[in-house]
Amino acid sequence: MTDDKKHGSALLAGLALLTSQLSINVGAAVAKHLFPLIGVEGVTAYRVGISAVLMMLVFRPWRTPLTWKQGCNVAIYGSVIGLMNLLIYRSFSRIPLGIAVAIEVAGPLTVAVLSSRRPRDFAAVCLAVVGLYFLLPIHGEVGQLDPVGVLYAAGAAVCWALYIVYGKRVSAMHGGQSVAWGMLAASMFIVPIGAWYAGAALLTPTYLLIGLAIAVMSSALPYTLEMVSMRTLSSRTFSMFSSGAPALSALAGMVVLGEHLTLTQWLAIASIVLASALTSLR
Template sequence: MNDSSGASAKPAGSALLAGFALLASQLSLNLGAALAKHLFPLIGVEGVASYRVGIAAIIMLAVFRPWRTPLTLAQGVNVAIYGSVIGLMNLLIYRSFSRIPLGIAVAIEVAGPLTVAVLSSRRPRDLLAVALAAVGLYLLLPIHSGVNQLDPVGVAYAAGAAVCWGLYIVFGKRVSVMHGGQSVAWAMLAASVFVVPIGAWYGGSTLLTPSYLAIGLAIALMCSALPYTLEMLSLRRLSQRTFSMFSSAAPALSALAGLVVLGESLSAIQWLAIASMVGASVLTTLS
């Protein structure tokens, strides 16, 4: 009796720890994003993205030394795609941040993991979740007149990041069977090969300014090294759909980070849209 009880408690505890790890990941990611937005006028969106990805890659490679465990061809392909998706997602969401508030950008971006979750379910109740998400996205589209109308280009960038986030979950699940830190290190290297040359082209020698590099180090730790490692550990213990639903709470956290750190106030309609997206996530989780 004691043995069976202990066996059942272990998976529950692992899932709970995975959930806390994912929450810590989201908090770190959103605070780092708010910090990153302060650098946009100084070194450009591409420069900040190259800091985030490039410095994180150096840190992850130094800590985990992934070359000690060679990749198979299939693993190499998955890691390359996974890393490229991370790089593109960073560029797109930062471009979106430069044009629209954090919470709104992430509310649109979160449609990616929400779609992954719904597609992996066969329950009719999820249709209501889709409807809630559709309402939220409709309220955020730049087609409504009045206060706080959104930049359509910023919305388009966020939509592109949503596609990348969905692919990130799919390919992240494939590489999560590897050692978490090693897979993230290889992925960040692949992402940096894609992003850093773009950042160097736009930012030039300004990227070598010591004070900017110090902020870039903080951004890399908060937005990439720590959250991606925690998310990889979570992916090993949570199902793809459960991970997607945890991630879908991000719009509320992003909106709060934007409000507290950047003073980005949202209209009542925009808060309603974010609540609708989070509600869709909760409903799918319950089903």
């Protein structure tokens, strides 16, 4: 492959990941409106279950049987997706969306640190950490945060790191088929939990339509785009691109939920975005 083609592929992968992040954060902001109606578990069931159905219908992954090793990786990948969705939604229900994602992004940052081999990448990670430090309300306001919500976000961070690791392993397969199998695995334990908590309310037509939109914006579209980007980007670059998620989630929270930020928080977001841009430079 020529240098121009490599650069073009990397650019397309970066744009796919950016679109994925925009979609997933707007979907999260919309999902927060449903929490009081069908609970966090019900919304998670919509997101995972409907996405699984859509992906299976579109990509029909059963046409390409999985090997034992691929099946194990897909099972872990899907389980991580389901648990990550449930934990971050639980966090959203207790603490602001932007703060929750700022904590969650520690997962991809950790992957970036562990896989880094260049001083510039380490400097970018440090810059992102500084941004996260000022983004979090730890300057006299930390007592206002629900500690359980913080723990949920921390758990989602661990899942996000595992998602990157196992997503990279299954990305060698056809991207759409990988995600379809993964979403099916996630739905096998998430949907029953949602049905147990929300009951017949999940069948309300209006809620189902909103759930469909959430599933497309938060799972079906972004996970497919991320799988495409994983085939080109390294785990380190993917992780640092993902580190810009707090900026996008803060914007989504402001536009959809009316969550406004302070000047310090905007500067922190700029620091995180700069770190993501720095690591993508060659």
